[in-house]
Amino acid sequence: MVYEAFALLYDELTYDQPYDQWLKLTAPYLDAANSVLDLGCGTGSFTTLLPRHLERVGVDLSADMLTVAAAKDASIQWLVQNITELQLDKTFDVITCYCDSLNYITEEDDLDSLFARVAEHLSDDGVFLFDVHSLWKMDYLFAGQTYCDETDRITYLWQTEPGEAPHSVYHDMSFFVLEHDGRYSRYDESHYQRTYSVSFYENLLSRHHLTVDRVFADFDINQTEVEESERIFYVVRKFHKS
Incomplete structure (x- = not known):
């Protein structure tokens, strides 16, 4: 999704977004990590909160968004790419895709392509974390x-x-x-x-040797009843091909 003029207004309009809560959910998976890839990073408000000792890469389709992001933290590598065609020739210990960025991938084939790219760029035993709007x-x-x-x-x-x-x-x-x-x-x-059902995401991920480790809702890891929630979170791990 290219945000055009919206890029210059985005941070002011999303002043109430809970970036600290996304970081809190991600933090346990960063302890043993050396690198993090943030997909659909937008203006980098979440990416810039990631620990500075990690290798941090943010990817977004909008060059305008990334111009805003680069002004916040030049030590992060900001890359303009379509995440369904991701090609970085390296792997990461943690990959994130938050703030319902995944819901902008509206075709099943494109979503399948994204999960394939994630699998290629995720280290063995790495973790992929994302959220989506619920069906409800x-x-x-x-x-x-x-x-x-x-x-x-x-x-x-x-x-x-x-x-x-x-x-x-x-x-x-x-x-x-x-x-x-x-x-x-x-x-x-x-x-x-x-958006799609939980079972749909699980089945599509499994095609690429990615397995859902945990599903919860609305920033609460203990809320596993997701049917009438607003935002569903997935913790996904890469497993080896048999």
């Missing part, structure tokens, strides 16, 4: 809703409509940004997301 959230919470919010200089409207594919949604957003001359500029973005 996609089908009910995002069913024709309108949201709005504002900061000191930005007002935005966000409308959702069900997509044609099962468990998919269109997000249509308009941003009104106060400029230095006192006038407002308008920016529009349209995003499309899709």
Whole structure:
């Protein structure tokens, strides 16, 4: 997903995102790690929280997002790539893909390609952590809703409509940004997301010798009943081919 003008507004609009909670969930898997790859890293707000002694690489499709990220921490390697076609010629101990970035991969073949790339880039006994919107959230919470919010200089409207594919949604957003001359500029973005069942993700991962070690919901490792949760987390490990 290329965010265009949204890249310059993203951090201000996502001021309330729980990056510290994503880090808390990731931290136990970093103790024995030497390297971390963050997929769909956006402006790097999570990536820059990762311990500095680790080799840190952030990948995103949007060069504009990564320009913002690089200004935060130049010691991280920021790479523009489509994560479904990832090619880094190295492996990592931990791979992350948070903030529902995986839901922007809306075609089954592309998702299969991503998991294949993850398997190729994950060290033996490495861990892949990601989150996605639940079916319940996609089908009910995002069913024709309108949201709005504002900061000191930005007002935005966000409308959702069900997509044609099962468990998919269109997000249509308009941003009104106060400029230095006192006038407002308008920016529009349209995003499309899709999610799948837990069993679907598990089966697709298994094709690439990746096994789901743990599934939980809403940042709570003890919440294993995920059907009516909002965000589902997966802890995935690489196992050897027989």
